[in-house]
Amino acid sequence: AGGEAAGEALMTLHLKEEEIKSRSLCRRRYLEILDHLSSTSTLAFRVDAAITCSDDEKLASLIMPPGVSSLRSLRDEDDIVTAISTFLQEDLTLARALLLKAEAMGAAMERSVFFARHVFLRSALLLTYDDANRERLELKMINFAFSFARLPHQPPLTHDALWDGSPSSDEDSYLIGVRSLVRVMKRVIAALEDLKEMSEHKPSRLSDFVYGDDRDDSDDS
Structure with a gap:
C-alpha cells in the first residue's frame, strides 16, 4: 500500500x-x-523485480538509493548499473556473459524478419543464472500476451523508434531498450573492473561507492 x-x-x-x-x-x-x-523514459527498459538465492537462503536485498522504495521506481542510469551489479553479486564473469548475451540478442533482432513483423508490447527480458554453476546464465524474452503480428500490407517495424501516440504506430522501442542494456552492462563491467583493482581497500562493494556504507560489516553475505 x-x-x-x-x-x-x-x-x-x-x-x-x-x-x-x-x-x-x-x-x-x-x-x-x-x-x-521509471527508467523507461530514458533507457526504454526498467528493472521490475529481482530474486537472489544461495543454498536456499535469500541473499541481501538489492540496495535502493535514498527515497526509492522499489526496483521499478529506479530512474537514474547509475542506480540501474548498481542494481544489476548487485544482482550479479558483483561477479565480472557474470557481467561479461550478460553483455555477450545482450549483444547477441540485439544482433539477432536486427537480422530477424520475424522480429520486424511483430510488436512486443509489455514483453520482458528474464535474466537468470545458477549460483552453483555461474557459467549457466540466460537472457530470454518472455511475456507475449500483448504481442501481435503486423498485417501483411503494413510496413515492417524498426523497433528503434519511439511510439508517436498515434493509432497507426506500433513502434515498441525494443531495440532501444536492448542497446541501452548493452551500454549499461559495459558500465557495470567497467565499474567492477575498477572495484577489483581496489578490492583490498574499503569500500568493497559497488553500492558503497554510490550510496555510502553505514552498515555493520557483520551483515555481509
Missing part, C-alpha cells in the same frame, strides 16, 4: 493543472507519465 501511495504521489507531480482539475487524462499521457516514473 505504501508503494502504491508513493507511486500516486509521484504521478501527481507529473500531471498538468488542467488534468488535475478535470481529474482525467488520455491514455497517451497516462503511459507517458508511467514511463517517467
Whole structure:
C-alpha cells in the first residue's frame, strides 16, 4: 500500500493543472507519465523485480538509493548499473556473459524478419543464472500476451523508434531498450573492473561507492 501511495504521489507531480482539475487524462499521457516514473523514459527498459538465492537462503536485498522504495521506481542510469551489479553479486564473469548475451540478442533482432513483423508490447527480458554453476546464465524474452503480428500490407517495424501516440504506430522501442542494456552492462563491467583493482581497500562493494556504507560489516553475505 505504501508503494502504491508513493507511486500516486509521484504521478501527481507529473500531471498538468488542467488534468488535475478535470481529474482525467488520455491514455497517451497516462503511459507517458508511467514511463517517467521509471527508467523507461530514458533507457526504454526498467528493472521490475529481482530474486537472489544461495543454498536456499535469500541473499541481501538489492540496495535502493535514498527515497526509492522499489526496483521499478529506479530512474537514474547509475542506480540501474548498481542494481544489476548487485544482482550479479558483483561477479565480472557474470557481467561479461550478460553483455555477450545482450549483444547477441540485439544482433539477432536486427537480422530477424520475424522480429520486424511483430510488436512486443509489455514483453520482458528474464535474466537468470545458477549460483552453483555461474557459467549457466540466460537472457530470454518472455511475456507475449500483448504481442501481435503486423498485417501483411503494413510496413515492417524498426523497433528503434519511439511510439508517436498515434493509432497507426506500433513502434515498441525494443531495440532501444536492448542497446541501452548493452551500454549499461559495459558500465557495470567497467565499474567492477575498477572495484577489483581496489578490492583490498574499503569500500568493497559497488553500492558503497554510490550510496555510502553505514552498515555493520557483520551483515555481509
